[in-house]
Amino acid sequence: MMHKREWIYGWLFLSPALVFLFTFTHYPAVTTVISSFFSTPKGRRPAKFIGLENYQALIQDDVFWKVLLNNFWFALGTIPISIGLALLMALWVNSHLKGKTLSRVAFFAPTVLPLIAVANIWLFFYTPGFGLIDQFRSGLFGLPAINLLGNPDTVLAAMIVVAIWKEAGFFMIFYLAALQSVPPVLKEAADVEGASSFYYLRKVLLPLLMPTTLFVSINAVINSFRLVDHIFVMTEGGPDNASSLLLYYIYETAFKYWQSGYAATLTVVLLILLSILAIGQFFLFDRKIHYK
Amino acid sequence: MKPLGTLRTGIASMALMMGMASTAFAVDLEFYFPVAVGGKAADTIQALTDEYVAANSGVNIDAVYAGSYGDTVTKALTASRGGKPPQLSVILSVDMFTLIDEEVIMPFDELIETDDDKAWLESFYPAFMENSQTGGKTYGIPFQRSTPVLYWNKEAFAEAGLDPDTPPATWEETIEMGKKLVKKDSDGNVTRWGVRIPSSGFPYWLFQGLTTQNDVILANSDGNETYFDDPKVAEALQYLVDLSTKHEVMAPGIIEWGATPKAFFEGQTAMMWTSTGNLTNVRENAPFDFGVGLLPGNKRRGAPTGGGNFYIFAESSDEQKKAAFDFVKWITQPAQAAKWTIATGYVAPGPATWETEEMKAYTADFAPALVARDQLEFAVAELSTYENQRVTAVFNDALAAAITGAKSVEEALAEAQEKADAILKDYR
């Protein structure tokens, strides 16, 4: 039953949000694609249509390919570990272990601290010679100094650690909320049956937590493309772009090199990547959580 | 898209109304300035501006602290594109070609009228003017300028059996002394390196010290040609790489710029190359006796310059241009420049400033400040081209690749030159 009056109201209530949503999400997504076919305006020379030139440049741009690969490893490194740790943290904090309140505070603190500020602290941890990691290594084991950020082989891993540290506590909250709504009867029943904790976790808890895991994994995927603040402070993408990620490269291209046409082309790639993920995940989402 | 259009006009007209609230009596100038060395600089600029305005009733100057150098150039370009540029701004000297390319600045030559003006234009160190002139015209006036120098730990020198008052004068001596200065613990791990030349973020700047010493420049004065693959550049880069790999007097890998002074204070390195902008920091925090000297030479002595220039924006009224010109001329006079240098540690832009009583008293108390001046004799323009950020990024990447051993020196530099050529071909 669809009353005329009803849908006028529907539209009325919806329109303020839609105006902003379209202005800052859908409209720019479309103009990004359009801009990617134009050159960058300079001074009084306007942008002109250049067809696929930006895309040709993209294919030949070895920095782009490097950054894309970095982003792949960054996602692969951060997503499973941060989710796994978040679950582990939530299980611990939700148990009867001693010191769980203090631990919860510790796990959660990174969520509230701005990444841009704590990146300076991590920079100190990683500094060769007098940094915390090296003081520890030489003090306890007599090992030589290690330059984690100044070596293209280790820099990305070092950045992944920072991202995991930042994210895991936030995801823990979601798991904690889910765990607290699991009926205690289930655990009691498992105990009566003589099932091991591990069996209970695998066969009872994990399936129950599936919707949370999906929700958290969507967040983790988004973050793997969005989390770039620490790069500004710690490496500026170096050495030789070994720690640069796609969004950081877009930033550099648009606001340091002033190549807005090419930056739009890079954004198109990011949009395509996200759309593929969106399609994949919404299907999963659809099956597991019905939002009708 | 109707809703967007309506919103746009609505908000834009609101902004317009608010903009009209300010009315002009005399000449109004908007002046953007960046600060890269902490709080004192902003206060000094503000105080100098106030002093000028108090003495010149017909002029009103709104000095805007715009943040870092990057923020300032962004803000100035954005405002220009929006049709509301400042009349005056301090921006990196290396951004000159970008500002010309965007057609937002004007040459000072058009504002030169009297002989006094001409003499003023000649009063700056030639090394600073290299980054301020192109095509026979002067676009920038040096103000917030610096240069890298060598800092050394005298106690470490004495401990290694070296004369604490004599730093290395050549590349060879750097290696020889460096080897004596390297200290290892019982596990054979290095606890003190000989020298530290930071290479994070913008490695090209300090590397340009090495290329200048090897008697080669990195770009032409038209800003449309680079010489990255010159054999002398390769030689300089090989020397930098060898310092850690072959001679083992410098830590391997990319060396962080920001942590360098701290490493020096902690005794992790006996010598460091860094900006004169660190003089005050080192003076206050080094727990040992230290020296400041010229960078060592090879074929010649040499160093780049760095920092910011004054630019006048083209889209100003004639009165505004005149007033802006007069202000720049005033603030770079020895009396004002001396105050500025003493407060911030930036290098005074012209020889006359060093002759003022204030500067004499300052350098008598703190002799290392003179090193920067003495080095200017050997200094050259900081690497600057059209599309400057892109070209330097390409070069920085090549340096990082060579330093970390990912590519050979020749390979990295040849690739960088190829990329720079591709970027600059439209400007030839």
Add this chain to the structure above:
Amino acid sequence: MSANKIRLPTFDTVLNTFAMWFLAFMWALPLLYAIWTAFHPAAYETNFVWNAPLTLDNFKSAWAAAPFARYFFNTVLLVTMILVCQFVLCTLAAFAFARFEFPGRGILFTLVLLQLLVMPDILIVENYKTIRALDLVDTIVAIGLPYIASGFGIFLLRQTFMSVPKELDEAARVEGTSFLGILWKVYIPLAKPTYLAYGLVSVSHHWNNFLWPLIITNSVETRPVTVGLSVFSAIDAGLEWSVINAATLMTSGPLLIAFLLFQRQFVQSFMRAGIR
């Protein structure tokens, strides 16, 4: 449950406890380091001895070196503005999706969900152009605009609103209450935990957001804390961890304390809001 109390801890429990403590210590380390450096002279930045002298000088010099009070004020203003706008816009939109039938509802909802993945953070280039066209560059409003219609918020509130019993809605309609009246009296009170949970996510996200504010602001009057901190620490001279960390604690302190004090309530609101 009294049997549990006298039972000796099993090996498993001991192992888990130590593992938890270890991880918690690792997670707290950056914060502990920030506190250490902020309250000790710079010489003890890298030197951890128990008798290092305490000082408040770092806070003083950070306070004097940059207008942190202003940055803090800007951030509070920004976060409040975003939160209020998000609540209003998302509530209305979620109500429309949950309560009314209208042509295009399915497509529009899909478009809303799209924003969960294609968030404004990655559309910086085009959004910058839009803000410039609106002549709003370097304003606090410009930092917030792209975020005030939030797909996540609409999605969450719609979920909650759909679980409101139809009878309550109908009873109010029979009494002649307007749609806005129903929303205000029936739907919103029932969605309180959702507002709390969503508010927390929103506040912590925008308090710490960096990239977009970095691009769109360039003066003291508009810069939020994050951008202020980055400008402050990115200077020519070397890093001074003690002063930077003092500034970090000063600006994140209030939020940190608030979140830590009310953690339990947050988890509960997340639970009741069905975000899990």
